[in-house]
Amino acid sequence: MTYDIVIQGGLIVNGDGAVEADLAIQGETIAAIGLDLSGRRTIDAAGCYVIPGGVDPHVHLQMPLAGRVSTDSFLTGTVAAACGGTTTVIDFVTPQPEQPMLEALTRRQAEAAEVAVDYGLHMTIPTWHAAAEERLAQVPAAVEAGCATFKLYQAYAGMMLDDVSLLRALLAVAQAGGGVVLHSETGPVLDFLRAQALAEGHTSPIWHAHTRPARLEATAVHRAAELAYQAHCPLYVFHVGCAEAVAEIVAARLRGVEIYGESCPHYLLLSAEEHLDGPEGHLFVCAPPLRSHEDQDALWQALADGDLDVVSTDHCPWTRAEKTQPDFTQIPGGLPGIEARLSLIHHFGVAEGRLSLSRWVALCCTNPAHLMGLPGKGVLAPGYDADVVIFDPEREKTLGVDSLHEAADWTPYQDITVQGWPRTVLLRGQVIVEDEAYVGQPGQGRFIARHLD
Amino acid sequence: MTYDIVIQGGLIVNGDGAVEADLAIQGETIAAIGLDLSGRRTIDAAGCYVIPGGVDPHVHLQMPLAGRVSTDSFLTGTVAAACGGTTTVIDFVTPQPEQPMLEALTRRQAEAAEVAVDYGLHMTIPTWHAAAEERLAQVPAAVEAGCATFKLYQAYAGMMLDDVSLLRALLAVAQAGGGVVLHSETGPVLDFLRAQALAEGHTSPIWHAHTRPARLEATAVHRAAELAYQAHCPLYVFHVGCAEAVAEIVAARLRGVEIYGESCPHYLLLSAEEHLDGPEGHLFVCAPPLRSHEDQDALWQALADGDLDVVSTDHCPWTRAEKTQPDFTQIPGGLPGIEARLSLIHHFGVAEGRLSLSRWVALCCTNPAHLMGLPGKGVLAPGYDADVVIFDPEREKTLGVDSLHEAADWTPYQDITVQGWPRTVLLRGQVIVEDEAYVGQPGQGRFIARHLD
Amino acid sequence: MTYDIVIQGGLIVNGDGAVEADLAIQGETIAAIGLDLSGRRTIDAAGCYVIPGGVDPHVHLQMPLAGRVSTDSFLTGTVAAACGGTTTVIDFVTPQPEQPMLEALTRRQAEAAEVAVDYGLHMTIPTWHAAAEERLAQVPAAVEAGCATFKLYQAYAGMMLDDVSLLRALLAVAQAGGGVVLHSETGPVLDFLRAQALAEGHTSPIWHAHTRPARLEATAVHRAAELAYQAHCPLYVFHVGCAEAVAEIVAARLRGVEIYGESCPHYLLLSAEEHLDGPEGHLFVCAPPLRSHEDQDALWQALADGDLDVVSTDHCPWTRAEKTQPDFTQIPGGLPGIEARLSLIHHFGVAEGRLSLSRWVALCCTNPAHLMGLPGKGVLAPGYDADVVIFDPEREKTLGVDSLHEAADWTPYQDITVQGWPRTVLLRGQVIVEDEAYVGQPGQGRFIARHLD
Amino acid sequence: MTYDIVIQGGLIVNGDGAVEADLAIQGETIAAIGLDLSGRRTIDAAGCYVIPGGVDPHVHLQMPLAGRVSTDSFLTGTVAAACGGTTTVIDFVTPQPEQPMLEALTRRQAEAAEVAVDYGLHMTIPTWHAAAEERLAQVPAAVEAGCATFKLYQAYAGMMLDDVSLLRALLAVAQAGGGVVLHSETGPVLDFLRAQALAEGHTSPIWHAHTRPARLEATAVHRAAELAYQAHCPLYVFHVGCAEAVAEIVAARLRGVEIYGESCPHYLLLSAEEHLDGPEGHLFVCAPPLRSHEDQDALWQALADGDLDVVSTDHCPWTRAEKTQPDFTQIPGGLPGIEARLSLIHHFGVAEGRLSLSRWVALCCTNPAHLMGLPGKGVLAPGYDADVVIFDPEREKTLGVDSLHEAADWTPYQDITVQGWPRTVLLRGQVIVEDEAYVGQPGQGRFIARHLD
Ligand SMILES: [Zn+2]
Ligand SMILES: [Zn+2]
Ligand SMILES: [Zn+2]
Ligand SMILES: [Zn+2]
Ligand SMILES: [Zn+2]
Ligand SMILES: [Zn+2]
Ligand SMILES: [Zn+2]
Ligand SMILES: [Zn+2]
Incomplete structure (x- = not known):
């Protein structure tokens, strides 16, 4: 033939x-x-x-945030993705307070009209939707429409779900046959620590890390895992950045929670000490924050051992001008990175002996395709x-x-x-x-x- | 001489x-x-x-609750304590919304005028006090007045502190040189589960246990331990009733948290299956609920090994009439037990080979005296x-x-x-x-x- | 095409x-x-x-033992293997005291002339060879000839290596680029316990298990693992039969030992209580002995989790007549099983939900091919x-x-x-x-x- | 009065x-x-x-070794002990090949006639005694005579017991109601490594450490613990010097072995790098060898936590002249230290914040008295x-x-x-x-x- x-x-x-x-x-x-x-x-x-074409399950293209929009459009961002070897990305739909999920989905799909690679969308359940039973009732329709995963937050005003809302959302998603992807930090406590730091006159970027201690990232994972267990809902933890959070994921798995975790190149390669506390520290604000070299080692080990499952980018770029702000609490969070993911993990992972060739492909292509329910992606095989x-x-x-x-x-x-x-x-x-x-x-x-x- | x-x-x-x-x-x-x-x-x-005279660091005498008062007065309760070999008890002061802590203390001391044994008082910080900086500012005066320990709750409307309030209270207590004693359950989620159960028509006492799963007791301990760590505040967990909570205490200690735990005779000797689900199940409603035989074994082991530190009673009696209610959510929680503590732990602990003689004394006398800051108590030695x-x-x-x-x-x-x-x-x-x-x-x-x- | x-x-x-x-x-x-x-x-x-065709890395065909020969010839055994879906087996060469390894290899290959499937041979290093430097000097030639793995014993007179001999053999094998496959039991102590049992009049088959406690299987693994670590030699533990030995393999791996383990269908499906202590207990004598139901559960879990790597058969059949002996110490050890391996693991593993389909293939085909250095086997892929x-x-x-x-x-x-x-x-x-x-x-x-x- | x-x-x-x-x-x-x-x-x-007067359960006074005698006599050694606050020491009796234990005991007691403090004696079971049932039959008489503990070795020609001899000795001791104190190293393998090092021309003192790797100390503890478990014999491990051996003691305890461990000031305060590899390295040869700073930290932690129970001295002095030898294998092993034990542990333990005051007394006085069966010692209390x-x-x-x-x-x-x-x-x-x-x-x-x- x-x-x-x-x-x-x-x-x-x-x-x-x-x-x-x-x-x-x-x-x-x-x-x-x-x-x-x-x-x-x-x-x-x-x-x-x-x-297999790379699968990046966590990107923020032309994302509106407090009057700004993240720097890459669906077009520029996916061209960059393509050039870096990524052929599928998953972005987000965030319904407005009164907006039905399906309507928001349609609008977001329209925004993505010029996309250069295949894409999926996580459906966000913001505070306002989680608070209302009739909006949680839209979850099955969203699943039906191909949004198999729902983004929940344990931090950020407007997005943050308290324990009961989190449980209710997890129950609704589980019942509809979906899964949850989670921004896991102990939001309210971080807000308190941030206000306290500002009140004490601390404005420099390193205070972004000081006010988001690793243990409060880990404890957020712990509580979300336990609620996911109560709800029988699969839980995928976004942007794991510290050894403590990895330990909680491993422990939860041993306690019977269906839980997965991803990390991102910036947590593997950059550190609070070198970058957030460096001369251009403001550029490196993202949440959870960059951590230590010991955390980097722990993350690489977790990726190699199977304790973490995926490397995504959490690509969320802002310009130098947007990143320049009077204090660390006003800096829009997020780093660019959609293009170099495969190459960075090959170089620092495979070439430097931390990962096998197959594990590299598993982390960047196969696992995200499988865990995100992407049919036909992530594997080189007939069909x-x-x-x-x-x-x-x-x-x-x-x-x-x-x-x-x-x-x-x-x-x-x-x-x-x-x-x-x-x-x-x-x-x-x-x-x-x-x-x-x-x-x-x-x-x-x-x-x-x-x-x- | x-x-x-x-x-x-x-x-x-x-x-x-x-x-x-x-x-x-x-x-x-x-x-x-x-x-x-x-x-x-x-x-x-x-x-x-x-x-040494027994020290019971957790009793509720003539405690007002929703229009009722717990059955034992300071007099009858402490006579029972004395007959059982307990010569010091610690009860609670709970300030009203507008009431200063010291005023509440004075009133409570007046109520205790006829007390038959020595006593101390934990100062409760209810929701309303934790919410207001000027009331947290009363903490040092309370410490000064001899209330070295402050009772915080992670459950119950009116008492429950969310994470930020909990952290603020812990910080205030730590700064004043005090310690925290904690009712640790994931209150908001339990309220959700209780409402759900009632809505499904479940009213029998065993649903009190079904709606308070052990893992949600443990996860409450986990989060409180991490906040105590942030606040550098010693944390003493009341009425530990399940293996999962013990495990969290042990793990927190290994992570550097100064944490202690007590259990009570009813968790060691009674079970959900036999008692809460028995013919007079309503009598046995207390929170956290009675658990399983496996939990009993784990608690005994923890007491023997040093993973738990104290046996208290959480003595909180109600009459048969008061305990008889239309559904499990309306039953006032708590069991009597102030008198037989030393003897029960001797019988089922020492005589049955689970505890050494000295460990019995440590758990019932020496450790509670030491951990609660009781001078001159808990040890037989000159002075x-x-x-x-x-x-x-x-x-x-x-x-x-x-x-x-x-x-x-x-x-x-x-x-x-x-x-x-x-x-x-x-x-x-x-x-x-x-x-x-x-x-x-x-x-x-x-x-x-x-x-x- | x-x-x-x-x-x-x-x-x-x-x-x-x-x-x-x-x-x-x-x-x-x-x-x-x-x-x-x-x-x-x-x-x-x-x-x-x-x-992929099954790979059974541990079989004993026409094996001479104390004047008898195991029941299956290379022909009958490999026809049975073929019918059960196994297309490669690995048997053993055991050089006589004065016999060079390569000569023994040639003879054994001659005995295998009628083999129905592909085969490899482990080279045994008996006590007498390990004792003599000039015989250990033959190891590189054996590797060269395709015997990549060397069988060592920690039990059985004539085969048993003490710690120093074991270390010397491990060093010789590691230096030649080979690996060790190990019968791991604490032989001398077992011999003592067996003699003691016989002296006390115990002759029934269950005493075969009583005198080979699981902890002494595990401690043999521990010491071998540490010696392998000293020698930098890969170690593959044969016929792991108990939870304790699995735990030692896992722990050794965490300590940096390159260690692998196999189990066999009889450890997964048969038990000391039901079979060795049953009416035809003498038939079920093998070493290590059959264990408990709890061990079976632990072995299945280890196979599923990756703590164990392979299922082999240790096929070593004897007739009913040969198995009938006056006391348990005289019964030739070993069970048949070469044919039904794939099917038994499919039925009790895959169909009963203990293993995924791929894990079944990994355990029975891919992993043994890879760990035993079999080129071209164990994978369905071009080439x-x-x-x-x-x-x-x-x-x-x-x-x-x-x-x-x-x-x-x-x-x-x-x-x-x-x-x-x-x-x-x-x-x-x-x-x-x-x-x-x-x-x-x-x-x-x-x-x-x-x-x- | x-x-x-x-x-x-x-x-x-x-x-x-x-x-x-x-x-x-x-x-x-x-x-x-x-x-x-x-x-x-x-x-x-x-x-x-x-x-309480200090109790040093491990000293070697006027000990004959290869034609020399250790430098301190019973008199000079116990005067030094007394000046340092130690009022009870335990030394050793080592019967000659044909000598009955009781006769050896009597002779050793005669040698100790001028002792300045109270003393006990461990009865050594050398290779020759362990090999002969009729000599093991003397164990009960030795227990009767007040030698409650028996010294066994896993290293040193003449003393070393293989696994079977070790088990037989443990069984004999357990049956007589005694306990075992153990020199735990993987002797035969160490002898091999030493010969290998000498053959390669390594003679300097640091090779004493290179040829006694910590993991081979730990694995000796592991195997002895398992044999002690089989024999139901209490096991007290002498001179624990490395983190790995501590871990094995802790693990064995969790597996149900009755096991205890001591360390000595030189393992806590001296290191291979600084001392054995220093200008007068030959002076610092002892077995097990000095280890690393990380090991020191682990030992202090184990003493504080209860993972180790005792600090002894293993006082075994030799003169500078005797310590000066052509190669590391000829240096008589052992360091002096009987006098400063209490003070060193007070200074580096209590004053530097590693141990509480009571733990210091527990380690140096109370625990050794209790574990060694010394009536009336180690506690300040009436009677x-x-x-x-x-x-x-x-x-x-x-x-x-x-x-x-x-x-x-x-x-x-x-x-x-x-x-x-x-x-x-x-x-x-x-x-x-x-x-x-x-x-x-x-x-x-x-x-x-x-x-x-
Ligand atoms: Zn996020
Ligand atoms: Zn994101
Ligand atoms: Zn309570
Ligand atoms: Zn209470
Ligand atoms: Zn075997
Ligand atoms: Zn075999
Ligand atoms: Zn020694
Ligand atoms: Zn010694």
Whole structure:
């Protein structure tokens, strides 16, 4: 048989093993993995890894926040994602106080019209929706519409759910067959500590970390895990940044909670001491805050051991101007990072010996696809979507505002030289990145309806 | 030298060892422990244990609750305590919304005028006081006045503190050099579960346990421990009733929290299955609820190993009539038990091989005196108050409404025959129980100002 | 392209995932996994699992022991293996006192001339070889010849190595790039306990278990693990039968030891109480002995969690006559089981919900191939040997002497009805079992030279 | 009553608490602890701690070893002990190959005729005695004669017991109601590593540590603990020097083994890096070897937490000349230290905040007396032996060959200034040290027959 496309001579790496073989694509789908396959078009992958398109389950594109909008649009952000080897992202829908979930979903999908890669949406349940039974009654329809996961917060005014609201939301989601993704911090106590710090005249960025102690991140995880247990709801903890939170996830799992955790490159590579307390500390404000080198070690270990399951980016860029504020409490939180994820984790994880090749793929592609209920994603096997990355492990690339496609005027990874970068990227059988250049069409991505097993 | 009183020939048991010797008293004070001491009055203790007067750090005498008052007055309750070998109790002051702490203290002391044994008072910080900085500002004065410990609640409308209020109260107490004693349950979630159960038509007493799952007791301990850590405040957890809460105490201690825990005879000896779900289940409603046999085993083990520190009674009696209510949420919570504590723990602990003799004394006398900052109590040594119990380990006694001095018309321990009972009890050098009969004077007890190390 | 053989319509299950696709074979090798593949011969696998040929890393065929020879020859044993879906076995070479390892290897290979499936050989280092430096000097040549793993014993006269011999052997193996497979029991102490039991008149089979306490299995693992750590030698523990030994393996791994463990169906399914102490207890003597139901649960959990890595059979059959002896110390140890392994683990593991489908394949095929250094085995992927089993998960089969191909006149699994059985088996592209009947040729199997990564 | 002696005005410290009171002595015995006691002789202890005479359960006085004898005689060693506040020591009897235990005991008692403090003797069971049933049959007579504890070795030719001999000895001791004290190292493997190191030309003292890795100390503890469990024999581990061995003791205790552990000042205060690898490294050879600073921290923590029970000295002095040898394997092992134990542990433990006052007394006095079955020792209470130390916590003393009474011409603690030193010491009511000067009579000490509970 002659296939549409055959990727030849690479090492095909899945989340659980690797094989030297060719990969054949027919239409939008992977048709075969085999020896000596032939296609109308062949792409040479000799010396490269052939991996599933990356899945980033946690991004914030053109996100409105207090009158600003996060720097990357759906278009610029997903072009950057594509160039970095990510072919599916999951963003958020946040319904307004009186807005039904499905209406908010439709609007958000409209905003994403020009998306360059496939995408899904988490449905946020803000304070106002969690407070009203009739709004929680919309949860099954949202699940039906492909929002398999619901974003809950334990921090931030307007979003924050107290224990009872959290439990009610967890019950509603569990009953509808969905799952919860959680921003887990002990919000009210942090607000108290922040006010206290400001009152004492502390304004510098490092106080962002001082007022968000790691133990209060961990204890938030603990209580959410116990409520998830009561509700029989799967719980996925966003942006785990410290050893203490990892320990709570592991302990909860042993107590029978269905719980998962992700970390992000900035928690693995940046630290409070070096960055938040550095000369441009204000740029590095994100929540939970950057932590210590010991935490970095613990996170890498947890990713390697299976205590954490995913590396996402929590991509949420703001410009230098927006990041410059009178005190740490006014700085919009979030860092850019959507493009370099696969490469950073390859370089600091695989090349530096912390992760196996397969674990890298598991963390960045297979696990997020599986845990987020993305059908056809995250695996290179016949019948799966032909989202494929040809990753050159020898390519050296220096990261920076100029070399990246992200819209912000800064990057936390400026001037870092990484080993390994995607050469070619396919989205459902179409080449969208060729020789590191974006060659796709805006709007080529699709909304992917997600459903948990 | 000839002493006022010499107790001869007993085995003097302290919290950390025992010695066969005489004990001499001069005035209100222990003067010596030695061989062949002589006194103007001698009391024969041959075949008996000579132990420090019991300290019960958690009792509710003539406590107002929703228009009722708990059954035992300060007089009847402390006479029962004395007959059971307890010479110091700690009760509570609960200031009204607009009432200053010191004023409430003075009133409560007035109510306790006829007390038969020495007593201290925990100062409650209700919701209304925790909410107002100027009322938290009264904490140092309360410490000064001898209320070294403050009662906080994580449950019950009117009393319940949310995380921020809890932290603020802990900070205020820590700063004043006090400590916190805590009713630890995840109150808001329990209220939700209770309402849900009622709505589903569940009214029977066992639903009191079903709607207060052990894991939600444990998670309350977890969060309180972490807030106490932030506040650098010593935390003493009242009425620990389940293995999960013990585990959280142990884990918190390993994380550097200064935390202590008590259990009570009813958690050690009664169970949800047998009692709350039994024919008179309504009588056995208390919070946290009775648990399982496995929990009983875990609690005994924790008391033996040092994971828990104290056995108190949480004595809070109501009459059969008051306990009879249309549904489980309307039953006033609490069980009587002030009198038989020493004897029950001796029988089921020491005689049945779960505790050593010294551990029994540590749990019932020495540790509560030490942890509650009671000067001169809990130890038999020169210079300490001559609060002494001559306990006959061979005496068999059948417990029941007739044999006990408690005021309620029922007891959870009806018809249990225990081995070991106090024969003679001295309060600061005065015999107040002789041959098991109360021979003291109402009002003989004193308020003991307490101060932590 | 048209392949030699295409297996159509099955669920292709590997150790880490499953996909619905066709599998194509060219010559001895898997050529492709894909959709709609076409071949000169097609085999219908609809409704079936298509899995890698089973790998049994621990069998004893025609093994000489004290004047007897174990019941299955290389031919009968491997035909039984083939019928059960196992296409590679690893047996043993045991050099005589004066015999060089390579000479012993050649002789053993000659004995295996009629083998029906592929096979490897562990090289035993008996007491006499470990005692002599010049014999340990033969280790590199044995590695070179494809014996990547060396069998050491901590029990049995003639085989048993004391700590120093064990360390010296571990050092020699590690230096040659090999690995150790270990019979781990505290042999000398067991011999003492056995002699003591006999002296006290205990002869019945259950005393085989009484004199081999689980804790002495575990402590042998502990000490071997520490010596392996000193020698930097990978250690694979044979026939783990108790929770205590699992715990030692887990703990050793956390201490940095490269350690792996296998269990066997009889430890998972049979117990000392039911079988060794049953009416035909003598049949069930093996070492380590059968344990308790609690141990069974712990072993299943360890297999599911990754604490244990492999299920082998330790197939070592003796006839009823040979098993009938005057006392438990004279019974030749070992049970048959080579044929039903895949099916038993499918039935009691997968069908009863203890293991996932992929974990079953990992334990029985992928992991033993990988850990034993078998190239081309244990995975269904292009380039691997076309050792394939078409396993019908709905087929019900009643095990017994009549339905199995093993040579012994009894089986521990008599009259057990399992769900799931291999319908068709291919060895390197050749069908050797068709419709459950053996259709291969004696001698079709090959010696596989093994090399660890 | 007027007592013979009253010690006035000190803080009486026991292993579990302290009280300000007087201590009265009548004859050889403590008669009372009380306020305002009067005696024919009074000793002022104002500002001092009054503690039980120290108990050192592990000393080697005039010990023959390979043609040498350890430097301190029973007289010089016990005078030094007395000056340091130790009033009871336990030394060893080692029967010769053909010598009955009781005969060896009598001879050793004769050698100890001039002892200055009370003493006990551990009965060693050397290889030759463990090998012969008729010699193990002497164990009950040794217990009867007051040797409640038996010294076993897992290292050293002539002493070393293999697993079976160890088990047989443990069984014999347990059956006789005795206990085992153990030198726990993996002897045969250490001998192999030492020979290997010598063969590679390593002779310097630090190789003493390199060839005795901590993990092989720990694994010896593990195996001995398991054999002790089989034998139901209490096990007391001598000279625990590393974190790994502590962990094994803790784990064994959790598995139900009755196990105790001691450490020694040199493991707490000296390190391999600083001392064994220092300019006079040969002086610091002892077994197990000195370890790391991390191990020191772990040992202090274990002593504070109750994971270890005792601080002994393993006093075993050799002269500088004897310590000077061509290679590390020829250096006689052991360090002096009998005199400064109480003071070193007070200074580095209590004064530096690692141990409470009571824990210091528990470790140095109460626990060794209790665990070694010494009647009347280790506690200040009526009826106990009047072995009393008046310890001045403010006294500063610089340790050194000149200030100490030990016979060796060096001390590991040369020029260390400690805070706290014994001013006055009484042995059974007789002052034997006054104002830091020895004023007793040689031979004043008695052999104390010991019996475990
Ligand atoms: Zn977030
Ligand atoms: Zn986010
Ligand atoms: Zn309460
Ligand atoms: Zn209460
Ligand atoms: Zn074996
Ligand atoms: Zn075997
Ligand atoms: Zn030793
Ligand atoms: Zn020694």
